[in-house]
Amino acid sequence: MSAPQRQPRPVVLLRPVPGRTAIHELWAGTKLLVVAIIGVLLTLYPGWVPIALVGLFVLLTAKIAHIPRGVLPSVPRWLWFLLFLGALTASFAGGAPHLTVASVDFGLGGLLKFLQITVLSIVLLGLGGLVSWTTNVAEVAPAVAKIGRPLRLLRLPVDDYAVALALALRAFPMLIDEFRVLFAARKLRPRDPATTARERHRRLNAEIIDLLAAAVTVALRRADEMGDAITARGGAGQISALPSRPKWPDAVAFAAVLVLCAVSVYVEVFTPLATT
Template identity: 60%
Template sequence: MVLLRPAPGDSPIHRMWAGTKLLAVFIFSVLLTFFPSWASITLVAVAVGVAIRMAGVPRGAVPSIPRFLWVLIGIGAFTAALGGGDPVLSLFGLDVALGGLLTFTRITFLAVVLLALSMMVSWTTNVADIAPAIATLGRPLRLLRIPVDEWAVTTALTLRSFPMLLDEFRVLLAARKLRPHPQSLTRRKRIRQAFFELTDLLAAATTAALRRADEMGDAITARGGAGQITASHAGPAARDWIALSVVAVVCVVSVLLF
């Protein structure tokens, strides 16, 4: 999965304020939590699809689905179908209850829509713009003495660390595969060797993470401290208000059709 790295391009979605996208994700998530109907899911899916189309996200950025996940989905659909429920379909004299299967399909589609919504934000938003947007959106919470800036900095550092750590882990796994493996071992020795290799791999991954954290800390200090991460004068523009209006229309229509 290619996430936390903006897709190349310059579109109205790319130029939109990061806070607007975060608000859209939050509003749509709340909407689908309390009104998880087919109409709501379909409307949100259409809105997300139009946004991805406007952003010009290349097809190669869409993650491929592994085979084992299809197997898990099939097993889940089969077990859900055993639950029965309305509606009931008659086939060759047999009554087949499709309620459980339809519920499972709706929940799966809901998860896919929320995942696509999150990926759309990831593909069109620079990671450096997330922390200032969170600090701006959480400004009213400062009256309650909630450390909004610290939360924003933590979120920004977490998002920036994911790509680096993924690259480090890929290098470690590639180096592990290059190590020779003796073939004349018993099953017990192979299991023991795999356990030791896993322990070494976790230790190496922890060391790499600590080294990256130390380098990032030095870089933040050299650039003026953590306060500079949330320092930004960006805010909503006309396109952002239009986008929020579309989100509001989708929410109102979804509630009316529920």
């Protein structure tokens, strides 16, 4: 008897991991600002040292927040193939440093640049996932409204922007579940075998149109239900009017991030460890 195949783990986003750790208790605005600050840091100084420090920061924060490994999605095989293909093509660019094997010189500059961009992308994805796994969606809109309060001087509808963001974040995982049900129902639907390529092409087009129509119908139905629920609870203004303010742990988190940024900039600018 063959061993049962392990089911791939799906992507879990916008659903906080249960727990009441110090990371979970941080203000949502603090987490958003930290992501923005680290994003600016890695944009201006995308060296190995800042990437390593931010990666260590993400791992340490995930350890404090008790994030289990089960939340990490399974990596499909085609993605490994694409990474291998990208590394192979990038290695043809050459450049310093050079490696000499049996009087043959290999330039590793392109490969190292590709690895640097790949690791940077993984670190940023981990940072975004960490915010998603430790933040309740209901806390995002009040935090965005408070952060954007200075923009009200420019007569910008900050509260409306915050409400739109909150509704999008709430609807995203719900629609993903609906679409998964639609795809599962499509696979279970009996179909007559297609004998020619033209019939297979026409069937594929018809199935795409049916799925799009069903997806639009489901989205409209969910939007109508969400609108009724918001009206029953006092309107959309209540979403961004919840009390939301930072506390002293948020100041500690900001201080840690500022120290991280200062060390990264110092190493990149003033020490020989920085790489171009």
